[in-house]
Amino acid sequence: MRDPGVAIERRRQALPALATALLWLLSACSEPAPKVEQPAGEGLAGAITDERIRNHAEEPDAWLAHGRTRDEQRFSPLTDINRDNVAQLGLAWSIDLGTKRTQESTPIVVDGVMYFTSTWSRVYAVDAKNGDLLWKYDPEVPGAWARRSCCDVVNRGVAVYEGRVYAGTLDGRLIALDAATGKLAWEVDTLVDRSRFYTITGAPRVANGKVFIGNGGAEFGVRGYVTAYDASSGEQVWRFFTVPGDPAEPFEHPELEAAAKTWTGDKWWEIGAGGTVWNSIVYDAELDQLYIGTGNGSPWSRTIRSPGGGDNLYLSSIIALDPDTGRMKWYYQTTPSDNWDYTATQDMALAEMEVDGKRRKVLLQAPKNGFFYVLDREDGRLLRAHPYTVVTWASHVDLETGRPVEVPGMDYRDAATWVMPGSGGGHNWQAMSTDVEAGLVYIPSQETPMLFKLPDEWLHDGAIDTRKARWKPGIELEGLGKIFLEHAAEAPAARGVLKAFDPLTGETRWSVEHPYYWNGGVLATAGGLVFQGDSQGMLTAYDKDNGNKLWAFDAQVSMLAPPITYRIDGVQYIAILTGSGGSDLWSQGAATASYRYGNHGRLLAFALGGTGSLPPAEPVDRTVPEQLDVGGTEAEIAQGERLFTSYCAACHGIFAMASSGINDLRLVPTERQALFETVVLDGTFAAIGMAAFDDILSADDVALIEKYVRARGEQDRLVQAGRLEAPRMTWLDDE
Ligand code: CA
Secondary structure: OOOHHHHHHHHHHHOOOOOHHHHHHHHHHOOOOOOOOOOOOOOOOOOOOHHHHHOHHHOOOOEOEOOEOOOOOOEEOOOOOOOOOHHHEEEEEEEEEEEOOOOOOOOEEEOOEEEEEOHHHOEEEEEOOOOOEEEEEOOOOOHHHHHHOOOOOOOOOOEEEOOEEEEEOOOOEEEEEEOOOOOEEEEEEOOOOOOOOOEOOOOOEEEOOEEEEOOEOOOOOOEOEEEEEEOOOOOEEEEEEOOOOOOOOOOOOOHHHHHHOOOOOOOHHHHOEEOOOOOOEEEEOOOOEEEEEOOOEEOOOHHHHOOOOOOOOOOOEEEEEOOOOOOEEEEEEOOOOOOOOOOOOOOEEEEEEEEOOEEEEEEEEOOOOOEEEEEEOOOOEEEEEEEOOOOOOEEEEEOOOOEEEEOOOOOOOOOOEEEOOOOOOOOOOOOOEEEOOOOEEEEEEEEOOEEEOOOHHHHHHOOOOOOOOOOOOOOOOOOHHHHHHHOHHHOOOOEEEEEEEOOOOOOEEEEEEEOOOOOOOEEEEOOOEEEEEOOOOEEEEEEOOOOOEEEEEEOOOOOOOOOEEEEEOOEEEEEEEOOOOHHHHHHOOOOOHHHHHOOOEEEEEEEEOOOEOOOOOOOOOOOOOOOOOOOOOHHHHHHHHHHHHHHOHHHHOHHHOOOOOOOOHHHOOHHHHHHHHHHHHHOOOHHHOOOOOOOOOOHHHHHHHHHHHHHHHHHHHHHHOOOOOOOOOOOOOOO
16 A cells, blocks of 8 residues: 555654654655545435436536536536625635645536545545545555656546546556445556556546546657546447557558658657647537547657658647547647647637627637637537737638648747747646636636757757657757756746637637736636636636636635536535646746745635635745755766756756755755665655656766755855855746
């Protein structure tokens, strides 16, 4: 049983003296599981059926699917909490989930029970009226698998269907639990190749007796696909690969034959190609179609991935599949030959809208590339593609051809280039909300510049990095921090902007600017409200007509997860999971509440008249202790930095400034710093997520990284002591 809480206690008894060192590290980054009894829930069946979800209008109180309904509009008809009384909203109850890592889950609420996931793919069922734990299931993801995740040990939620709760696990399993007891009904391994760095972080979707699940990993070089399983038995029904594999092998299905013609070069299948289905999967009951959104190319750079050109189907695409057979009905590629990590995996919403004088069934998506797509979901025809954020890579999307018109020079073939949106996207997985009546979507948008540069190693000798065990975006990674700083003067500002956006006209009706770009998902309600949790730790209710702030609660911790709402016994609740991170672990996050007060993973529920409160926020002590003198010439430290950026920074932050949920290596107490090599090479803390890197780093490499980390610590210690002027360590404008 891998339960960090238990493991820590055992170690405390067994190793009283050896190492306070180990204990400090453990306590700093471990995640004790909540200690709650496990009463068996009676009659808590999770009895969501196809019929029930089709008739969701009769159950406005429930939150039946990932996006509330299968349309995934995330717009609640509830009006008990509204503009006039939202000022009386207060904390009704909260649960501390004992995690400091990133939480991203959307809960499902049905028949009085809330089902959700937390970090490490753990699944919870609680009484939605008071938060009492009904059961918890820990799939015991091997801690070392954390290294295979681009963006922390996150999970975005469960599906509930006919008495079962379905979830994907970080290590690639799909599990089915008894909704009443949390007991495992079945589990299947969804991975085609366990040596590749696949992860599951997305929520499964269910329809017509099948469970659909994809995976992530395109940053590490994997081949994307989505699989359908029989919901009752777990048997595989079909699998759809999104990109072609080795051309020496037969095509797994006919769509890949067409796709293979759009790829060039002789390495894409070795690198993996990408196109992962890591987030959005939507079932359209009206047309009996399943839509999947596919991710970026692997590597990001098309110059390396497909050197002779080509659209590289089906990267960055919205694809309609037959849910029974997995055969493709149509596709629309948002970013042909994607070059910038522009995934089309962001949440999709289904709606009916009058477009050009005709009532149409449309599909809405704001993918990372900055354009808001309105597609006719009957045939995938493009109807609109207005920019919803700052876009510099393309001038516009040609509605006749359906293709973006690229701006020359933005392909960074010849020089390092700032591009917007950056790889974080103009909008990422943080959910938007669709308000059909108002004709608006409320988007947690962002302006995130990224400096793209082809990697030195590739420019010098054309070497393609096919190593499995490291980040390989096909852009300069090792010198990333330094290159960013060199070009900081030209860097466009990064901003987070909540927008009320008209997808048909491209007009922004109102917007609210946030101090930091990385903020949470959105919920809108018929009560006239738009809720969003932000990087500053505020859960805010805005007037959906004009963006005026009507209420706010200081959650003391940054939020990414989208709020939900539901009603039980006549009481409407708003609920949200807290704790930031994800892909932002790269970026230090120093301007966030989680950095200031810690990344406390909680579940918060609010109701009118709620009077609950949270424990007082305590500032995180960031006093840099004395650093072990491990020496290091300037050249060694520089080499250590390159290695650090390539292998460590995705979690521990560029310039060794960690954001919040993961250990800041500068702050390790002096006497414990000597453990560095053991931790990195022996995997001392693999169980809690710090895997061994002995497969890819030598002892010499680790010594160089250590010299860099200690040098960085010493630099900041001297800054804190007033003996050194603080060097610029960020390209973000206002930090
Ligand atoms: Ca990506």
